[in-house]
Amino acid sequence: xxxxAALLGGFGGTPVATGADDPGLARFYQQQLSWExxxxxxxxxxxxxxxxxxxxxxxxRLECARLEVPRDYxxxxxxxxxxxxxxxxxxxxxxxxxxLVLNPGGPGASxxxxxxxSDSAFDRLGQRYDxxxxxxxxxxxxxxxSCGSRLAPASPGADDTLAAKEKRINDACGRYSGGLxxxxxxPDVARDMDLLRAAVHDDKLNYLGFSYGTKLxxxxxxxxxxxxxxxxxxxxxxxxxxxWQTALAQARGFQxxxxxxxxxxxxxxxxxxxxxxxxxxxxxxxxxxxLSDSPMQVKGETVDQTTxxxxxxxxxxxxxxxxxxxxxxxxxxxxxxAGVLRLSNEGGSAAGAVGRSPVRQDGPRREVGRDExxxxxxxALRAISCRDTSERYGAADYPRxxxxxxxxxxxxxxxxxxxxxxxxxxxxxxxxxxxDVAAPHAPPLLLVATTNDPATPYEGALNMAxxxxxxxTVLTYRGEGHAAYTTGDPCIQGYVDDFLLDGxxxxxxxxxx
Numbered sequence: 147x148x149x150x151a152a153l154l155g156g157f158g159g160t161p162v163a164t165g166a167d168d169p170g171l172a173r174f175y176q177q178q179l180s181w182e183x184x185x186x187x188x189x190x191x192x193x194x195x196x197x198x199x200x201x202x203x204x205x206x207r208l209e210c211a212r213l214e215v216p217r218d219y220x221x222x223x224x225x226x227x228x229x230x231x232x233x234x235x236x237x238x239x240x241x242x243x244x245x246l247v248l249n250p251g252g253p254g255a256s257x258x259x260x261x262x263x264s265d266s267a268f269d270r271l272g273q274r275y276d277x278x279x280x281x282x283x284x285x286x287x288x289x290x291x292s293c294g295s296r297l298a299p300a301s302p303g304a305d306d307t308l309a310a311k312e313k314r315i316n317d318a319c320g321r322y323s324g325g326l327x328x329x330x331x332x333p334d335v336a337r338d339m340d341l342l343r344a345a346v347h348d349d350k351l352n353y354l355g356f357s358y359g360t361k362l363x364x365x366x367x368x369x370x371x372x373x374x375x376x377x378x379x380x381x382x383x384x385x386x387x388x389x390w391q392t393a394l395a396q397a398r399g400f401q402x403x404x405x406x407x408x409x410x411x412x413x414x415x416x417x418x419x420x421x422x423x424x425x426x427x428x429x430x431x432x433x434x435x436x437l438s439d440s441p442m443q444v445k446g447e448t449v450d451q452t453t454x455x456x457x458x459x460x461x462x463x464x465x466x467x468x469x470x471x472x473x474x475x476x477x478x479x480x481x482x483x484a485g486v487l488r489l490s491n492e493g494g495s496a497a498g499a500v501g502r503s504p505v506r507q508d509g510p511r512r513e514v515g516r517d518e519x520x521x522x523x524x525x526a527l528r529a530i531s532c533r534d535t536s537e538r539y540g541a542a543d544y545p546r547x548x549x550x551x552x553x554x555x556x557x558x559x560x561x562x563x564x565x566x567x568x569x570x571x572x573x574x575x576x577x578x579x580x581x582d583v584a585a586p587h588a589p590p591l592l593l594v595a596t597t598n599d600p601a602t603p604y605e606g607a608l609n610m611a612x613x614x615x616x617x618x619t620v621l622t623y624r625g626e627g628h629a630a631y632t633t634g635d636p637c638i639q640g641y642v643d644d645f646l647l648d649g650x651x652x653x654x655x656x657x658x659x
Contacts, residue, residue: 230287246275251357254526256286309541320573327574331533350375371588384606401555449483622657
């Protein structure tokens with residue numbers, strides 16, 4: 147059975163990092179970065195049509211560098227990791243405030259790719275800040291977690307259950323990346339961020355983090371309270387919940403968002419879900435069951451129940467994608483799964499738009515073939531998440547996980563349940579210290595929370611504010627979706643920009659509709 151995670155406040159806690167006053171770290175804090183135009187290996191890792199060269203404009207102003215950090219901060223004279231950095235210089239250098247470090251979420255997401263693809267979402271901030279991001283250790287271009295290209299097949303007669311497959315994946319990760327796995331946890335990445343702060347010559351860290359990036363920012367505030375500058379956490383993770391509780395909260399959150407979509411759809415003419423709420427919810431579940439029993443084929447690709455759930459999930463991250471989902475469901479009603487497949491693979495209309503949401507790692511995840519290894523970002527997510535928790539759920543826990551999550555959401559629960567097996571017999575130990583975010587001596591942070599966020603439910607921001615214990619302010623976005631700043635809502639962007647640019651904190655209780 148899994149080891150239960152300790153409740154917040156019951157940990158030994160991550161000791162406040164010594165930082166620049168530690169003689170053993172002096173050479174890391176004194177390093178000089180060598181910024182150069184980003185090479186094609188970095189720029190081609192971002193989202194763009196195959197064969198195209200980067201377009202002129204901001205991409206041509208992108209600069210890259212490597213930051214050297216200790217693999218193990220307890221032994222700084224040992225081996226090191228080269229962290230990939232990216233920077234877009236401020237467009238009004240005479241008014242420059244310093245650097246603004248961005249983290250798009252995950253864990254496992256590439257901050258480098260995010261800045262390449264989403265720089266225009268931060269145009270106003272980019273006038274007075276150098277926009278800086280990085281690939282955390284284990285992700286993207288920073289010593290990515292590797293578990294081999296294919297999964298070794300199960301031996302004849304061996305256990306071939308889902309739990310056994312997860313154990314085979316984890317065994318492979320230990321063989322290929324065993325020397326890295328103990329050092330990819332959030333507290334180590336937070337320490338890397340303090341080296342980054344020093345390397346860009348800022349006395350304080352100015353930071354904007356989304357989703358998992360809110361956890362990273364909070365851990366930084368806990369470790370380096372006197373180095374916190376203007377810090378915004380958008381779509382806030384809940385530090386009071388363990389992995390199991392987080393999975394249940396996400397299942398309920400996605401179900402609530404889907405119910406809101408259904409209620410909105412039936413008010414529109416031609417809704418493929420019918421004209422009343424109960425029928426609409428029944429139709430959504432019926433399509434799940436039909437695709438489970440009889441998957442469709444679209445141009446050689448399979449559209450099954452997992453494809454369907456992934457498409458729903460993608461659309462629920464942004465209300466602007468609801469019309470795309472309505473059209474995809476209308477096609478499905480007529481036996482055409484192309485819209486669902488496209489939404490599952492590419493996301494909705496917001497996926498390629500200015501201000502697109504951060505990389506989405508929360509909630510259900512796409513299944514892979516029986517002997518295929520999950521993609522690198524999912525392996526990085528697994529490695530970081532398992533380092534950040536003592537929970538180790540296995541085969542004996544899985545029936546309860548399926549039951550409780552399916553009760554929370556008959557559509558999303560069954561696809562979230564397998565994620566609780568990610569750390570089954572993981573080859574590196576984990577602990578719960580990253581949930582200790584108390585930072586009473588740090589200046590107040592601005593927390594942005596959406597009332598109907600499916601991936602990071604609203605109450606997580608309230609719990610984070612209490613756990614930080616430093617009078618942080620919660621700015622409420624009364625609406626749907628994830629990562630409120632990236633929706634383009636002028637009210638939210640105005641408050642966030644005013645805080646980051648001028649230090650004006652919204653009053654307690656401020657909300658945007």
